[in-house]
Amino acid sequence: MKHQLVFGTLQLGLFAALLPGVAALLPGARPVSLLPGVTALRGPRSPRSSRLVGGLFDAIAQDPLGMLKNNLQQMSDQRVAQISHVMLRTDPAALAQRTKGECFELLSTWKEVIGDDPERFALCASERSECASKSRGGALGYNSRAQMSKQFNDIAFVEEAGRVYGPIETKDGLHLIYLHSCRGGDDFKKDVESQ
Numbered sequence: 001m002k003h004q005l006v007f008g009t010l011q012l013g014l015f016a017a018l019l020p021g022v023a024a025l026l027p028g029a030r031p032v033s034l035l036p037g038v039t040a041l042r043g044p045r046s047p048r049s050s051r052l053v054g055g056l057f058d059a060i061a062q063d064p065l066g067m068l069k070n071n072l073q074q075m076s077d078q079r080v081a082q083i084s085h086v087m088l089r090t091d092p093a094a095l096a097q098r099t100k101g102e103c104f105e106l107l108s109t110w111k112e113v114i115g116d117d118p119e120r121f122a123l124c125a126s127e128r129s130e131c132a133s134k135s136r137g138g139a140l141g142y143n144s145r146a147q148m149s150k151q152f153n154d155i156a157f158v159e160e161a162g163r164v165y166g167p168i169e170t171k172d173g174l175h176l177i178y179l180h181s182c183r184g185g186d187d188f189k190k191d192v193e194s195q
Helices: 019-025 047-062 064-076 100-114 118-128 132-136 150-156 185-194
Strands: 030-035 038-042 080-089 139-144 163-169 173-183
Touching (some): 080 118, 100 118, 100 163, 100 173, 150 173
Antiparallel strands (some): 030 038, 080 139, 080 173, 163 173
16 A cells, blocks of 8 residues: 655644654655755655655745745735636647647737627637636636636736736646736725725
C-alpha cells in the first residue's frame, strides 16, 4: 500500500514533535524542511502525486516569499469578478487542426466584431467557444481571485468593467474575456449602503 501524505506548513512547531511518530507509521515517509521553522512530512508517492506535490515543493523552494505574498493576497482580497469568456483550445489535438497563431488571429477578429457589446460576446461564445461554458454564452459566473488563473486575475481585478480583453493565453487555451463587473470589499459595502 502506498501512502501519500503531506502536512502543510507548521508554525509554532506544534506538530514538529509528532513528526517522528507519524513518520514511523508511514514506511518511507520523512520530514522535509521547506523553510526555516516550516516542516512537512513527505511520503512515498505515485507518479501522479509526485508531479502534483513535487511541483508544490518546487514552487515553494524557488520563490517562497512570492508564494506567500500570492496566498496572502488571495486570502485578503474579498472581491469577486463576474466574467465570461470565449476559449479556443491549444492542446495537441486542437493544434493538429489549426496553429496557435491562427487561433490568435480568429480571436482578434472576433474581438473587433464584438466591440464591447455583451450580447454579441455571448452570441460569439455560444457559437464558437470550445469550453463547456458555451451553453451559457461563455458565462463563468462570479469568481474570486483564488478561483482563477493569474492571467484572468490580471484582467478581472485590474481592468475596467464592461470591456472585452484578450486574446490571452492560459494552460487551457487562448481566450477573450468579457469583464461584466468586479465587486466586493469596500465597493460592496458602499453599494449596500447606497440602496
